[in-house]
Amino acid sequence: MKAKILIVDDSSLSRRIVRGILESAGHDVTEASDGIAAIDSYAVEKPDLVLLDLVMGGMGGLEVLQKLRESDSEARVIVATADIQSSTREMAAQAGSRAFLNKPIRREELLTAVNSSLEGLDL
Amino acid sequence: MISLNERQADALSELINMSFSLTAAKLSDLSGQRLRLDPPAIASHPIIGLGTELDVFSSGEVVSVHQAFSGTFSGDAILCLNSEGALKLSNLLVEENLPSPQLDISAGEILTEIGNMLLSACLGVFGNLLQVHVSFSVPVLHRSSFEQFLDLLTVSGTEMRHAIVIKSSFAIHENGPKGRIAIVLSLNSLEQLIQAVDQWDTEFQERVLKS
Numbered sequence: 001m002k003a004k005i006l007i008v009d010d011s012s013l014s015r016r017i018v019r020g021i022l023e024s025a026g027h028d029v030t031e032a033s034d035g036i037a038a039i040d041s042y043a044v045e046k047p048d049l050v051l052l053d054l055v056m057g058g059m060g061g062l063e064v065l066q067k068l069r070e071s072d073s074e075a076r077v078i079v080a081t082a083d084i085q086s087s088t089r090e091m092a093a094q095a096g097s098r099a100f101l102n103k104p105i106r107r108e109e110l111l112t113a114v115n116s117s118l119e120g121l122d123l
Numbered sequence: 124m125i126s127l128n129e130r131q132a133d134a135l136s137e138l139i140n141m142s143f144s145l146t147a148a149k150l151s152d153l154s155g156q157r158l159r160l161d162p163p164a165i166a167s168h169p170i171i172g173l174g175t176e177l178d179v180f181s182s183g184e185v186v187s188v189h190q191a192f193s194g195t196f197s198g199d200a201i202l203c204l205n206s207e208g209a210l211k212l213s214n215l216l217v218e219e220n221l222p223s224p225q226l227d228i229s230a231g232e233i234l235t236e237i238g239n240m241l242l243s244a245c246l247g248v249f250g251n252l253l254q255v256h257v258s259f260s261v262p263v264l265h266r267s268s269f270e271q272f273l274d275l276l277t278v279s280g281t282e283m284r285h286a287i288v289i290k291s292s293f294a295i296h297e298n299g300p301k302g303r304i305a306i307v308l309s310l311n312s313l314e315q316l317i318q319a320v321d322q323w324d325t326e327f328q329e330r331v332l333k334s
Contacts, residue, residue: 010261011236012229013216017153055239057261082240084142084247087256103240104149 001115001123004028006045008038008064009053009080014103018051018080021107022114035059039067042075049117052097054081054088062095069096076117080105126167127287131317134324136165138252139289142244150237154215163291163304167313174273176288177203177303185272186226188238191260192246196253196315198308200246202238203272208302209234212293226266235264245289245304253319285313 005027009015012033019029030045032038035058042050050068054061061079068075079092082103089100099113127135140162147160168176186209188202204212206226213230216237217223223230239262250257265275289304308316 011232011239013233013236055243055259055261082243083259084244085250085256087250088247091256103243104146104153106149106152 001118002026002028003048003114003118003121003123004030004045005114006030006032006038006041006047006050008032008035008050008056008061010034010056011053014053014080014105018105018110021105021110022051025111025114027114035061035064035067038064039071042068043071048076048121048123049114050075050077051114052077052079054079054083054092062091065092065095065097076121078113078117080110127165127317127320130324131320132165132167134327135287135316135320136163138248138323139163139165139245142248143241143291146240146244150215150240156215158215158293161292163289165287165289167285167287170286170307173286173288173305174269176290177269177272177305182269185265185267185269186234187265187267187272187275188235188242188262189265189275190239190242190246190262192257193260194250194257195255196249196257196308196312198306198312200242201305201307202241202302203305204302206266208293212237212302231264231266235262238262238264242304245306249306249316252323253315285310287313287316 005022007015007018007029010033015031022029030041030047032041034056052061052065065077068077077097078099078101079097080101080103084102092100098117101109101113143160143163147158151158184206186204186206190200192198192200210226210230213233214223216233243259246257285308287306291302293302
């Protein structure tokens, strides 16, 4: 399965780590370093999946998630954050995320969440 | 003066240790190097005199990652290291064979993200414990003298008069850098935290007795 995945994170370290894992699994990856760029990139690239950080300068991840889901109710989004609070997990789920991962991200849990989130797509 | 007693400090230490252990294990996976965070020692202190608690950094540059947090429980969370320790920690996650000889922009960004992970893990424990949502700001890296660093702490606001200081060491190879995390918060927030720790400890003891 080869999917087009958009990574949204203001940390280049986190983007590099996630890109490495996803590309090694055969996926095509694009990146955005803030919320506005993420929304623009989503409209242009039409990725199959978005991997989204929550704490970012400017537009926060939850707002990005809400806007993506408003523009495309089928948008598939995985939240990846250092925030371990159960309340944050619940907020992300309510906003429509398909999975919630805590940083630092492990390869196995990322690929499991990606595969699960891509289920039903004809790739 | 309100402060954590031995039992409260022990309970909070155990909660944070669990969260740190998970974060350290994941960082080890990423870096391919054994990384351990020693069990933290925790105490609360008035903000005046905090310099003594952090005097391991009193010579040379202090590198600190600050993450403000807000909500029912608010304040400023800070990870601090000396410059040598900061460089060692950031070099853990640089690409192979490209360790940085100095704390440049790239190394600083890596350190900021490591700080974000550790501080969020720590604050997340507080949020889950208090059963309140804590909102985080974007983490910011500061490099300063020890005196400037103390100024950064003491100008946080008139209500920010206490700090929870978490002392831990990053064990990397044989000789890892020592780090400190300080959670600067208001008296009201400290009181709430202590009450929540007591409640958690009581409930934990009850569950142990029932099982």
